[in-house]
Amino acid sequence: MASAFVSDKVLVDGLIRPATVLVAAGVVTAIRPGVDTAGAAVVHDFSGRTLLPGLVDAHVHLNEPGRTEWEGFATGTRAAASGGVTTVIDMPLNAIPPTTTEANLDTKLAAARGQCHVDVGFWGGLVPGNRGDLRALVARGVRGFKGFMIESGVDEFPAVSPADMDAAMAELAGEPTLLMFHAEMDQPVAACAAAPTTYESFLRSRPDTFETSALATIAELSAKHPATPLHVVHLSSAEAVPILRDAQAAGLPISAETCFHYLYFRAEDIPDKGTHYKCCPPIRSTANQDVLWDALAAGVIQTVVSDHSPCTPELKDLATGDFHKSWGGVSGLGLGLPILWTEARKRGFSLAQVSAWTAANTAKQVGLAGRKGTIAVGADADFVVFDENKPFVVGRENLVFKNKISPYEGAELTGTVEATFVRGREVYSAAAGFAAPAGELILERRTA
Structure with a gap:
């Protein structure tokens, strides 16, 4: 019918x-x-409202199984649906076990089935010692692999060395996949006298050199392995942009994303003890933010994602407000479209450009171009109904994810999601709420 x-x-x-x-x-x-x-x-x-392709959020930590008190498939995908996100790609951590082997993937899939309100795909993890698992995971339909170049924060997902990265790139050369890296590397840090409850102390502990050194290493390895596409997750530093731009100009297959929070928040505005703003790499200055927007406009950065990385209230350490003890991660799943549109329109960008960064380009990144992230014949009927002129203030009722801790609470945004459709089925409407979960798990092997 x-x-x-x-x-x-x-x-x-x-x-x-x-x-x-x-x-x-x-x-x-x-x-x-x-x-x-x-x-x-x-x-x-839906006359009077804009019909857009459903968003593809390529960077979400759903944390199930193992840390389901942080987030879960049911609550996380409900939050996604409330914001017009029709496809979520789940990160290999912070679940226990991480998605680093076929057996661990099976555990993940068993936890996900029957719970998802939107379609869900999966990233695999790159950790020391799992090189032999990578090709099997590609065949099982994981969209690619993420590795950390610095301590991840969880013991079960250790960082990889440049030698590990080199070996993985050789192993995956020519495979239809993508190797992604949390691009920070430890560097010497000058002593800081500021109290640990100040944002300045945290920002100084995670300087731009962490990102620039990592980007330089990625570019060097890419030149050695040009048959393996690479991707930089959550790029934060303006100083890393020229390294990325030069690598792309040299023909190296390196793409990059940034996040809604880097394009919306500014270090100058973050209050003392505001640990709900903490993420790694950190939110930086207004001037830094301007460079990220310019890099998006130029196509040096291609995608914008949430990096929804929630935790329990205790781990955010809001009572003490110690930035160095708090878990690093910003919660904002489901708010990305109005966040990005609020800032983009001020800078003269169009809604079509916002959609490209959050739907068409992210679909391409995860190997779903033509099926997701576009309104086109033959594509899945994934739509978001968006009133781009309707303002609202983010309240707790807009925080649909499990732990309602977010720096976006109280933000004045423009643009509201009225309804979300996944494969032609209404999964959310502002008037009626949520349908029963009927999201599919995306497990077909990538073709590109």
Whole structure:
């Protein structure tokens, strides 16, 4: 039975225009100009609101199993659906066990089945000693692998050395996959007299040199292994951007993402004891933020993700406010579209550009281009209905994830998500709430 999605503002082929999108069996079957619902048994009319492709959040820590008190598939994917995110790619940590072997992947899948409100794919983990597991995980459909170049914060996911990275790149050369790195490396740090409850003390403990040294190492290894695509997760430092730009100009296959929080928050505004702002790498200055926006505009950074990395209130250490003891991670899953749009429109960017950074480009990163992140014939009917002019203040009711601790609480944003559809099925609406979980697990082998 075909259904029609109609609006005077539909994002198709990079342009927002009046269109009717026909859907059958969860897939877009036709796109007609204007209003033309002939043959449709059901019509969804969203005129006055913008119909965008569902977001693909390629960097989310759902933490299940093992640390489900931090987050879980049910609560995390509900939060995603509330913000127009129709596909989530789960990080290999901080779950126990991490997704580093086939057996561990099976444990992860058993925990996920029947709980997901949106479609979910999986990253594998790169850790010392699991080189022999990588190809098998590629065959099982993991979207790629993440490794840490610095202590991850959890014992079961140790950091990799440049030698480990070199071996993994050789192992995966020519495979349809992606190697991603938390690009920070320990460097000497000058002593800081500031109290540990000040953001200055934390920022100085995690200087730009951590990122620039890591980027230089990644670029050097990429030149040695040009057949293995690489990706830098959550780039924060403006000083690392020229290294990335030069590597890309030299033809090296290195892409990069940044996060909503790096594009919204500024170090100058973070209060003492504000440990809910802590993340690694850190939120930096206003001037630094401007460079990240310029890098997005230039295509040096291609994607924007949440890096939703929640924990329990106790681990955030809000009572004491010690930045050096608090868990590092910003919670914001489901808020990304209005966060990014609020800042982007001030800087003259279009909603189409915002969608590219959060949907089309992220879909390409995870090997789902053409199926996810676009409104096109043959693509999954994943849509978000967005009122780009409606303001709201983030309250606890907007924090749908499990532990309602977020620096976004109280933020004044522009743009509200009215409804989210996954494969043509409404999974969330602001009026009716959430449908029962029916998200699929994405396990087909990548083709690119």
